[in-house]
Amino acid sequence: MITLSHVSKKYGKKTVLHDISFSVQAGEITGVVGPNGAGKSTLLKCIATMMPPTSGLIIIDGSNAAADPQAVRHLIGYVPQEIAVYQELTVKQNIEFFAKLAGKRDLRAIQERCEEWQLMPHYRKKVKHLSGGNQRKLNILVALLHDPQLLILDEPTVGIDIAAKQEIVSYLKQLAYEGKTILYSSHDAQELQMLCDSYLIMKEGELLFYGPKERLRQHVPYPYNQSFTDSLAHVGEWANR
Amino acid sequence: MGRTFAIAVNRIRLLIASRRNALLLLLPVLFLAGIDRFAGETVSESKIPIVIADSDESEISQQVVSAIKKNPVLKVLVVGNETEAQELVETQKAAAGFHFPEGMGEELLANEADEIVTVWTTPTVISTAAVQEMVAAEILRPSANSLGAETAVDYAIKAQGKMSKIEQDQLWKEVWEYSDSQWSTKPLMTIQDRVMGSGTVTVPDPNQPRPSPNLYLPGTLAIMMLFAFAWSGWAIQEKNSTITSRLFLTIKPRQYVAGNLIAMLLLQSVLLAGFILYGKQASYWDAEELPKAVATLLIYAFLITAFVFWLAHHVHSMKSWGMITITVLLLSSLFSGTFIPLNEISERLQQIAYFTPQFWASDSMQGSISFPVLAGMAALGLLMAALTTQKAGVQR
Known part of the structure; x- marks a missing residue:
């Protein structure tokens, strides 16, 4: 589904991504992990065609995303870290607006999803009056309006309680079950453990590890490999060794 | 789209x-x-105060006063004697003073309007030229009406050879009223004066508020x-x-x-x-x-x-x-x-x-x-x- 080959991104003289290469299979949930400043958000934005890489290839479903972003955008749903919907509008108005922009006229599928995700009781409420968890759900739902094959989520559960996080994780698992490929960035090791099939670990713009969780233990030095959550929670520390 | x-x-x-x-x-x-x-408020405050001393108190002089009072640019104060009017001008409570002397009405009807009215002005007050023009127009109004009526009656007598006094009076009155209804006071020019700190004051056309x-x-x-x-x-x-x-x-x-x-x-x-x-x-x-x-x-x-x-x-x-x-x-x-x-x-x-x-x-x-x-x-x-x-x- 996604193949990155020697992707680099520079801002002026500063290298934010350095020679990143990996491949993600369709239907996989990949956790993107790393300390702050590792380049996770930049990597996700490059894959989401929101910024072009300085060099390298990004192939999504056989198309070169960097050369022709328009060709792959219909395949991508992007969920930013912030709540990127209009707070002054209702859930319904937001969905209708973003659906219009996505060229989606039939809203039945998304309304069904609202029902499943328990947003229907809040359908006519202004976003600013929703709980943090429900705002996060809407933030993800808007990215699903055009039924994308690839869902890119940049820390989509920041600032919400554990129950809401678990709820969102279960919805995302359902999406993967439906065949969607998911790239998921988070600092929450438990959440990543619950959700992901494979991991992409970054530090200072470099790819330290990419592979399934079974291989991660062999890669992480002692004592950080004693538990899986420690392996993910202390990336910054073991990567410096 | x-x-x-x-x-x-x-x-x-x-x-x-x-x-x-x-x-x-x-x-x-x-x-x-x-x-x-x-x-x-501006319209009310920007009305120019004038004073009229009407010593004639005839029907014609009162008609003139009444016509002047209708002018939206002027705020008219009528006093009984010249001294009072002069005092108001000297103390700048009025921008200009006008004295209608005794017999003014008769003289106007006789078309003898030259130098009939005395005007007092003060050099520190703006727009007196415009005020004089507007007042003069109203003073000339009965005179012009009268002249028109007299002329019309003369022509009618010449044309018919004979005309009764009642018919002459009737014609005179009709012509006067017609002439009066056609009268529309407008300043002949737009007068602009500089006023300290407040830009330009334009004396407006009273018919176009x-x-x-x-x-x-x-x-x-x-x-x-x-x-x-x-x-x-x-x-x-x-x-x-x-x-x-x-x-x-x-x-x-x-x-x-x-x-x-x-x-x-x-x-x-x-x-x-x-x-x-x-x-x-x-x-x-x-x-x-x-x-x-x-x-x-x-x-x-x-x-x-x-x-x-x-x-x-x-x-x-x-x-x-x-x-x-x-x-x-x-x-x-x-x-x-x-x-x-x-x-x-x-x-x-x-x-x-x-x-x-x-x-x-x-x-x-x-x-x-x-x-x-x-x-x-x-x-x-x-x-x-x-x-x-x-x-x-x-x-x-």
Whole structure:
């Protein structure tokens, strides 16, 4: 589904991504992990065609995303870290607006999803009056309006309680079950453990590890490999060794 | 087109939903109500006080006094004797004093109006020439009516050879009334006098009352600019938010800029319609001026909306935006020559006027170079829209 080959991104003289290469299979949930400043958000934005890489290839479903972003955008749903919907509008108005922009006229599928995700009781409420968890759900739902094959989520559960996080994780698992490929960035090791099939670990713009969780233990030095959550929670520390 | 339209509708919905914007809409309402009241007070305060000492107290002299009193520019005080009238002029409680001597009515009917009335004026009071002209016109009125009536009766007698006294009186009366009904006092010239610190005072045509133009047009231009700023503030918050990142995955920057500009322009047009309707109702625009005024104000609205939207894309905080709004609004309003006449300010500061859209809008409405100015304003607006598209399209 996604193949990155020697992707680099520079801002002026500063290298934010350095020679990143990996491949993600369709239907996989990949956790993107790393300390702050590792380049996770930049990597996700490059894959989401929101910024072009300085060099390298990004192939999504056989198309070169960097050369022709328009060709792959219909395949991508992007969920930013912030709540990127209009707070002054209702859930319904937001969905209708973003659906219009996505060229989606039939809203039945998304309304069904609202029902499943328990947003229907809040359908006519202004976003600013929703709980943090429900705002996060809407933030993800808007990215699903055009039924994308690839869902890119940049820390989509920041600032919400554990129950809401678990709820969102279960919805995302359902999406993967439906065949969607998911790239998921988070600092929450438990959440990543619950959700992901494979991991992409970054530090200072470099790819330290990419592979399934079974291989991660062999890669992480002692004592950080004693538990899986420690392996993910202390990336910054073991990567410096 | 559908996406651009969706952006426009959404922006209008968001701008209307904002409480701050809803409250701000009270401002033009208060402004129009204010200038209405101000215009009324100005008319009353700007009436020129004159005093008439009517020693004749005849039917004719009283008719003259009554006609003068009807003049909306004059505030007439009638006193019984010359001394009292002179005192009022000397103490500057009246701009001019007029003495109607005994027998004035008879002399007027006899068409002997030369030097019949004595006038006292004071050199420190403006517009006495205009006042004399208006009073003189009313004094000449019965004389002219009488002359016309006498002439008509003479011709009738000559034509018929014989005419009874009753018929002569009847004809005389009819001609007098006809002549009187045709009388319409207008100053022969527009008299402009400089007044310390308050610009130019124009003695108006009494038959054409107008609202205070000194506030209406600059106020309209300033309020439209204020709304352009208020309706662009969202761009600062949105351009740094991830909403635009999300939007640009489905739409092009030019659709985003065009949709939002259309929304703001539509709202400006509604605001403008309010101002134009008021101006039309208050007779500020006549039928001939109206199309030009509407075209100019629409192009002005487009220019400032595009310019302010472009400016908003270069500002990073709402605090700075507030400061910029106040600075641009105050400087452009003060130095555009719309609120304060340009010749009241120093020559160096006058140069600023050429950089203010208010100056060009006002000038194109009043001047004769409207087409190049309007075309220039429209072109500048298009340039600003194009530059905003480039800025909005920067990859974040």
